[in-house]
Amino acid sequence: MQTTALVIAVLACVGIIALGARFVLAPRAAMLGFGVAPDRLRAMTEAKGVRDITSGVLLLVVWAAADHVTLGWFMVAVALTPVADALIVVTNGGKLSTALGVHGLTAALLLAAGLVLALG
Numbered sequence: 001m002q003t004t005a006l007v008i009a010v011l012a013c014v015g016i017i018a019l020g021a022r023f024v025l026a027p028r029a030a031m032l033g034f035g036v037a038p039d040r041l042r043a044m045t046e047a048k049g050v051r052d053i054t055s056g057v058l059l060l061v062v063w064a065a066a067d068h069v070t071l072g073w074f075m076v077a078v079a080l081t082p083v084a085d086a087l088i089v090v091t092n093g094g095k096l097s098t099a100l101g102v103h104g105l106t107a108a109l110l111l112a113a114g115l116v117l118a119l120g
Contacts, residue, residue, distance in 0.1 A: 055081060072117025079110035 023030040031038040034047075055078060062074045086103035090096060 051081075068117045069120070072114045072119070075110045075114030076118060079107045079114065082106040082110065 019030070022033070028038045031040070031043070034043070036043040059071070059074065059078065063071045066074075082103040086099040086107065088094075089099040089103060
């Protein structure tokens, strides 16, 4: 039973990564597959909001369920999100100051705190 659950968990992780990659590589098809028209900005802002809420909840769950080392490595991994957000801002006509000041700072704080927790 445990092995089956772990296999399903790994498959779910791979599937989520693949769906995310599809949004980066083929956004129009991904939006249609998501169930909304590609020009629906509100749908994407709501999806971003839910993603951010989920990221915060996941950090709290890992903190509650595991030790500080696990939380630290999780924070290091989660830092990929604001790094990607910064790149999205810069490559889509946004201000470099916003990319670095908001997303870059978030990534740096996650990395710094995560490494302190992970490496002790």
